[in-house]
Amino acid sequence: MNKKSAEPRVQEQLCRDVERVLFSADEIQDRVRGLGKQIDERYAGKELLLIAILKGSVVFIADLMRAITIPHEVDFLATSSYGASTSSTGIVRILKDLNEPIGGRHALLVEDIIDSGHTLAYLTRLFSARNPASLEVVTLLDKPSRREVEIDLFWTGFSVPDEFVIGYGLDFNQKYRNLPYIGVLKSEVYQPGSE
Numbered sequence: 631m632n633k634k635s636a637e638p639r640v641q642e643q644l645c646r647d648v649e650r651v652l653f654s655a656d657e658i659q660d661r662v663r664g665l666g667k668q669i670d671e672r673y674a675g676k677e678l679l680l681i682a683i684l685k686g687s688v689v690f691i692a693d694l695m696r697a698i699t700i701p702h703e704v705d706f707l708a709t710s711s712y713g714a715s716t717s718s719t720g721i722v723r724i725l726k727d728l729n730e731p732i733g734g735r736h737a738l739l740v741e742d743i744i745d746s747g748h749t750l751a752y753l754t755r756l757f758s759a760r761n762p763a764s765l766e767v768v769t770l771l772d773k774p775s776r777r778e779v780e781i782d783l784f785w786t787g788f789s790v791p792d793e794f795v796i797g798y799g800l801d802f803n804q805k806y807r808n809l810p811y812i813g814v815l816k817s818e819v820y821q822p823g824s825e
Contacts, residue, residue, distance in 0.1 A: 644809060648809070650813060652812050653811060665785055666699070673738075677735050678700065678738060679735045681732075681739050684706055684708040687741055687742040689798050733760055736763050737765050739757070740768055741767060741768070743773060744772050744773065745777070746779065747780070754767070766784040767781070769783060788812075798812050800812065802820055
């Protein structure tokens, strides 16, 4: 079997695991452009640093940074609080810290999804102690029904129901990130025997 014929089948399998699509690729791109415009207005004339929280936000930040027209820099932070689970453990580990100092700069944390809020609360405390000029959050998805910690979100792309969502950078067990839309993962995929 050649590689070309195998790739569509892999994509088809990923799509079969999706119960339904919540936001199409076009809807996501429209919203990201809108967020970019709002960020342009908010940070005009300021030194903006986008901080992507890996791995889930990589697709979002790639599109968002192209939607932002003002000069800005990008840095990356890797954390872990899920592992192979479908819910946060509440224990946040820093796997990769920032390369650049944020003191005196306008920092914008770029998240893929916020549910319990534990990771973001921890990161907000961590970065606030580094004395940025300002520290705000933009998240593509917000799952307020799962919130356990109060979080101040400056921008939200979409609110989502309390279901396991995948695609556009979001994964389950490192799969589904490459789907161009955001969908709900079938429960039998992450809870075998739940059919």
